[in-house]
Amino acid sequence: MRVYLDNASTTPMHEEVIHKMTEIMRDIYGNPSSIHQHGRKAKSIIEQSRKTVAKIINASIGEVFFTSSATEAHNMILIKSVEDLGVQRIISSPTEHHCILHTLDHLHGCDTAMLSVDHEGTLDYTQLESLLKDSNKKTLVSIMHGNNEIGTMADVNRIGQLCHQYGARFHCDTVQTMGKYPIDVQQSKIHFLAGSAHKFHGPKGVGFVFISNENMLSPFIHGGAQERNMRAGTENLIGIAGLAVALEIANENMMAWREKVSTLRSEFKDGLDRFFDDIKYNGRQDDMFLHHVLSVSFPPGPKVDLLVMNLDIAGISASSGSACSAGIEEDSHVIQAIGHPPDRKTIRFSFSDMNTMEEIQYTIEKLKEMTKVKV
Numbered sequence: 001m002r003v004y005l006d007n008a009s010t011t012p013m014h015e016e017v018i019h020k021m022t023e024i025m026r027d028i029y030g031n032p033s034s035i036h037q038h039g040r041k042a043k044s045i046i047e048q049s050r051k052t053v054a055k056i057i058n059a060s061i062g063e064v065f066f067t068s069s070a071t072e073a074h075n076m077i078l079i080k081s082v083e084d085l086g087v088q089r090i091i092s093s094p095t096e097h098h099c100i101l102h103t104l105d106h107l108h109g110c111d112t113a114m115l116s117v118d119h120e121g122t123l124d125y126t127q128l129e130s131l132l133k134d135s136n137k138k139t140l141v142s143i144m145h146g147n148n149e150i151g152t153m154a155d156v157n158r159i160g161q162l163c164h165q166y167g168a169r170f171h172c173d174t175v176q177t178m179g180k181y182p183i184d185v186q187q188s189k190i191h192f193l194a195g196s197a198h199k200f201h202g203p204k205g206v207g208f209v210f211i212s213n214e215n216m217l218s219p220f221i222h223g224g225a226q227e228r229n230m231r232a233g234t235e236n237l238i239g240i241a242g243l244a245v246a247l248e249i250a251n252e253n254m255m256a257w258r259e260k261v262s263t264l265r266s267e268f269k270d271g272l273d274r275f276f277d278d279i280k281y282n283g284r285q286d287d288m289f290l291h292h293v294l295s296v297s298f299p300p301g302p303k304v305d306l307l308v309m310n311l312d313i314a315g316i317s318a319s320s321g322s323a324c325s326a327g328i329e330e331d332s333h334v335i336q337a338i339g340h341p342p343d344r345k346t347i348r349f350s351f352s353d354m355n356t357m358e359e360i361q362y363t364i365e366k367l368k369e370m371t372k373v374k375v
C-alpha cells in the first residue's frame with residue numbers, strides 16, 4: 001500500500017481537471033494574444049477562468065491575474081506595494097511562509113515589524129492594533145489565513161477590520177485555505193491575496209493574484225501585454241484552465257470534503273492518542289485550525305529520529321517539521337517560532353478528500369510497529 005499524507009505540500013490532480021487540461025492541450029493551441037480564431041478561442045478560456053476565480057472570491061474580473069505560482073504573486077504584492085503605493089512599513093509574523101519572509105528580507109526602503117505568536121501560533125491581535133494605532137507610516141499587514149506547517153488559522157475578518165479602522169492595507173496568504181474555506185475579499189476587507197492551483201487538486205506551476213482596484217500595482221514581469229498588461233509572457237493556458245476547473249470543483253464540494261477530511265483527521269488523532277504515550281500536537285486544536293493538517297510532536301527517542309524515513313519505507317509519505325541548515329537538521333522556522341522543544345520530533349500529516357479510512361488505519365498500524373510503545 002502507498003499512502004499519501006502530504007497534501008499541504010501538494011495534492012494529486014482531480015480526474016476532471018486532467019480531462020479538461022488534456023482536451024485543451026490537444027485542441028486549443030492558438031496563442032491567446034493572436035487575433036485570429038485560434039487565438040481568440042485560447043483567450044476566451046483564460047477570460048472564462050478569470051471570471052470563475054473572481055466570482056469565487058467575490059472580486060471583479062479586473063482584479064484577478066494569473067501567475068506562475070503563489071510565490072510569484074506574493075513577491076509581486078510585497079515588492080510592488082512598496083514601489084508603487086509607497087508602503088513604508090510591513091507588519092507580518094514569524095510563522096509566514098518563506099516566500100513572504102525571504103521577500104521581506106530583500107525589501108529596501110521599508111520597515112518590517114513582526115508580531116508575536118504564542119505556543120499555538122496564534123497572533124497577538126492586541127499588538128497588531130497598537131502597532132497600527134501608534135504610527136502614521138503607510139502600512140501593509142501581511143498575514144496568512146492558515147499555516148501550512150501547524151494548521152493554525154488567523155481571524156481574517158478581525159485583521160481586515162483592524163486594517164480598515166487604521167487605514168492599512170491587508171495582504172493575506174490564502175494558499176492553504178483557497179477552495180477549502182469560503183474566501184470573500186469584500187467581507188474580509190482583503191486588498192491582496194494569492195492562490196496556488198496545486199494545493200486544491202490543480203496543476204503545479206500556476207497561481208493567481210488578487211489586487212483590489214483601489215490598490216492596483218504595476219507589472220512585476222515586463223514584456224508583452226498579456227494578462228491585461230499586468231504580467232508579460234505567453235500565458236500558461238492549460239494550467240490556467242486547470243486551475244479554474246480545480247477551484248470550481250473544490251468550491252462546489254467544500255463542505256462535503258471538509259467533513260470527510262475532518263473525520264479522517266479525527267480518526268488519525270484518536271489512533272495516535274490511543275496507542276502512543278506522550279504525543280502532543282502543534283498548533284491550535286480548537287475551532288481555528290486547518291482540517292487537513294495535523295502536526296504531531298513525538299517524544300524524543302532513537303526510533304522517532306528516523307520516523308519520516310521509516311514511514312516512507314513503509315509506504316507512507318508525510319513531511320517532517322524540520323529543515324536542513326548547513327548540514328544540520330533542525331526544527332523549521334515555524335516550529336521554532338512556537339517554542340517547540342528541540343528534543344521532540346515533529347511530523348506533519350496532511351490529508352485530502354482522496355484519502356481513505358483504510359489508509360489512516362494502515363498508517364497507525366505502521367507507526368505502532370515502528371515505535372512499539374504502549375500497545
Ligand SMILES: Cc1ncc(COP(=O)(O)O)c(C=O)c1O
Pocket residue numbers: 008009068069070071072097099144146147148173175176195196197206207
Ligand atoms: C502557505 C503557503 N504560502 C505560499 C506557498 C507557495 O506556493 P507556490 O507553491 O504556488 O509557490 C505555499 C506552498 O507550499 C504555502 O503553503
